[in-house]
Amino acid sequence: MKADWSKILSVATLIMMFVSLYLIFIYAPIEKTMGVVQKIFYVHVSTAWTGFLAFFVVFVSSIIFLRNGSRLADIVAYASAEIGVLFTSLTLITGPMWARSFWGKWWDWSEPRLVTALILWFIYLGYLILHRSAGEDVRRARFTSVFGIIAFINVPIVFLSVRWYRASHPPLLVFEPGGLDPSMKVAFFVTLFAFTLLYLWLLNLGTRAGKVQDELRTLKEGL
Amino acid sequence: MTDSGMTYMVIAYSLVFAVIFGYTLSLGSRMGKIEREIEALKQAQKK
Amino acid sequence: MELRTKELFNSMFLFALLALIIFNFAFAGSMPKSVLAGALWVAFLFASVLGLNRSFVKEQDKGCLEGLLLAPADRSAIYFGKFLGNLVFLLFVEAVSLPLVTVFFNRTEIVRHPLELAGILILGSIAISSVGTILSAITANTKTRELLLPILLFPLMIPVIIGAVEITAYIFEPKGTIGQWLRLLVVYDIIFVLVPYILFDYVVEE
Numbered sequence: 001m002k003a004d005w006s007k008i009l010s011v012a013t014l015i016m017m018f019v020s021l022y023l024i025f026i027y028a029p030i031e032k033t034m035g036v037v038q039k040i041f042y043v044h045v046s047t048a049w050t051g052f053l054a055f056f057v058v059f060v061s062s063i064i065f066l067r068n069g070s071r072l073a074d075i076v077a078y079a080s081a082e083i084g085v086l087f088t089s090l091t092l093i094t095g096p097m098w099a100r101s102f103w104g105k106w107w108d109w110s111e112p113r114l115v116t117a118l119i120l121w122f123i124y125l126g127y128l129i130l131h132r133s134a135g136e137d138v139r140r141a142r143f144t145s146v147f148g149i150i151a152f153i154n155v156p157i158v159f160l161s162v163r164w165y166r167a168s169h170p171p172l173l174v175f176e177p178g179g180l181d182p183s184m185k186v187a188f189f190v191t192l193f194a195f196t197l198l199y200l201w202l203l204n205l206g207t208r209a210g211k212v213q214d215e216l217r218t219l220k221e222g223l
Numbered sequence: 224m225t226d227s228g229m230t231y232m233v234i235a236y237s238l239v240f241a242v243i244f245g246y247t248l249s250l251g252s253r254m255g256k257i258e259r260e261i262e263a264l265k266q267a268q269k270k
Numbered sequence: 271m272e273l274r275t276k277e278l279f280n281s282m283f284l285f286a287l288l289a290l291i292i293f294n295f296a297f298a299g300s301m302p303k304s305v306l307a308g309a310l311w312v313a314f315l316f317a318s319v320l321g322l323n324r325s326f327v328k329e330q331d332k333g334c335l336e337g338l339l340l341a342p343a344d345r346s347a348i349y350f351g352k353f354l355g356n357l358v359f360l361l362f363v364e365a366v367s368l369p370l371v372t373v374f375f376n377r378t379e380i381v382r383h384p385l386e387l388a389g390i391l392i393l394g395s396i397a398i399s400s401v402g403t404i405l406s407a408i409t410a411n412t413k414t415r416e417l418l419l420p421i422l423l424f425p426l427m428i429p430v431i432i433g434a435v436e437i438t439a440y441i442f443e444p445k446g447t448i449g450q451w452l453r454l455l456v457v458y459d460i461i462f463v464l465v466p467y468i469l470f471d472y473v474v475e476e
Contacts, residue, residue, distance in 0.1 A: 034228070035228050035229075036228055036229050036232055037228030037229065037231055037232050039232055039236075040231065040232050040235045040236075043235060043236060043239050044235070047239065066469075066472050083246075086242065086246055089242075090238070090239050090242060093235075093238060094235045094238075094239065097231040097232075097234065097235050098231075098235075100231070101228045101231055119425050119428055122424075122425040123425045123426065126418075126421050126422045126425065129414075129418065129421060130408070130409075130412065130418065130422065133409075133412035133413050133414045133418055134411065134412045134413075135412075135413060137411060137412075139411065139473075142472045142473060142475075143408045143411065143412075143473065145472070146404070146408060146469045146472055146473055147405075147408060147422065149465070149469060150401065150404070150405075150426070150462075150465060150466070150469070151426070153461060153462075153465060154426050154429070157429045157454070157457075157458060158428060158429050160429075160454065161428070161429035161432045161433060161454060162429075162432070164432075164450055164451070164454070165432050165436075198243070202243075202246070202247070202250075205247065205250050205251070205254075206250060208254065209250050209253055209254045209257075212254055212257045212258055212261070213257055215257075215261060216257050216260060216261050216264075219261060219264050219265075220264070
């Protein structure tokens with residue numbers, strides 16, 4: 001039964017990614033003022049959303065782990081953190097490309113979403129480093145879970161503080177996705193959905209990898 | 224502006240999909256290696 | 271134990287002072303009031319790491335912690351003890367550094383509103399000490415120990431630094447509004463004293 005869901009997910013992800021690419025490049029019109037480069041927006045926001053989703057899952061898994069010691073929760077947390085850092089890295093790479101084309105500047109410290117992404121990147125990279133540094137310690141899972149919880153609680157606070165910081169350092173231009181052409185909106189939401197499926201698919205993959213790693217460790221300890 | 228914009232866009236999309244693809248491959252190969260090691264250990268245990 | 275505390279205090283204090291002296295030269299002798307606020311908080315944050323690192327490492331080596339853990343109900347009380355210890359220590363370092371900074375750099379704005387300044391120092395230091403204490407408990411058990419604490423702590427401190435610097439700069443030179451920053455810091459302090467208190471048990475249990 002589990003295998004069926006896995007396969008359905010793989011197929012659905014693949015299909016949706018192609019659909020979203022079609023919508024982005026063929027269905028959605030080219031933006032009047034900015035030209036083709038505006039299309040970075042679809043993938044930039046999607047990677048940001050995926051990163052955020054991934055970190056939320058780290059938060060939830062960490063709580064679950066602390067509550068009932070579930071090995072699966074711990075494995076999922078790490079897999080999700082890895083995916084989260086990956087996608088946030090992509091956000092931080094596509095972001096300046098977008099910013100450069102749109103505002104003429106590579107980086108703007110008053111852009112709350114981008115700056116929050118940067119801080120999140122550091123926080124969850126720290127999570128991965130903590131995971132590695134605590135190594136084989138039996139308490140390692142508890143350490144990363146506690147950090148995973150503290151880290152996520154910080155997320156809204158970080159976002160708010162950077163946003164308020166903007167009040168004293170006003171940015172050049174603000175881009176709000178609300179003012180989009182309806183066909184662009186369709187492409188946008190479908191892409192978000194496609195990336196969500198992609199996240200789930202990668203999470204599944206990463207979880208399987210973690211389980212298999214666990215199995216190996218148990219086998220080795222048995223010797 | 225349109226020209227360099229096009230370049231950025233191509234780079235952005237290529238990078239995103241290349242990285243996703245690369246990560247998937249890396250996870251897959253990691254898993255394969257471990258599974259082979261497990262098999263080898265299991266074989267050794269049988270003997 | 272007491273001798274080591276004195277050494278630790280001296281190190282933190284000197285470190286903070288040196289950092290500020292370097293800042294002075296880095297800014298070629300002219301530090302506008304807003305920059306002074308920033309420099310102070312950076313110096314205090316960095317100095318705090320010295321103190322935080324030691325709060326668990328010492329006991330790790332001496333096995334003190336195992337003795338203390340015999341009473342399970344008190345585990346979270348240990349957090350409070352450590353947290354308050356770190357807090358008081360940090361505040362003390364700040365309190366001693368500031369008069370010296372005022373004198374050396376002729377920055378009278380520092381002493382003009384001592385009560386308000388004390389207030390923001392306490393608010394900010396609570397945040398640093400509360401999160402720092404639980405992170406220190408975690409990192410003390412890792413291979414990279416002292417290196418890992420700042421890596422984990424600093425990103426989480428960014429909102430605190432933003433807020434503390436805004437408020438401190440305001441104290442030195444009233445401009446703009448700081449109401450929301452005060453609320454942010456108070457909320458931050460409440461959350462991050464309570465959450466580590468709840469989670470500390472998981473960090474320390476065997």
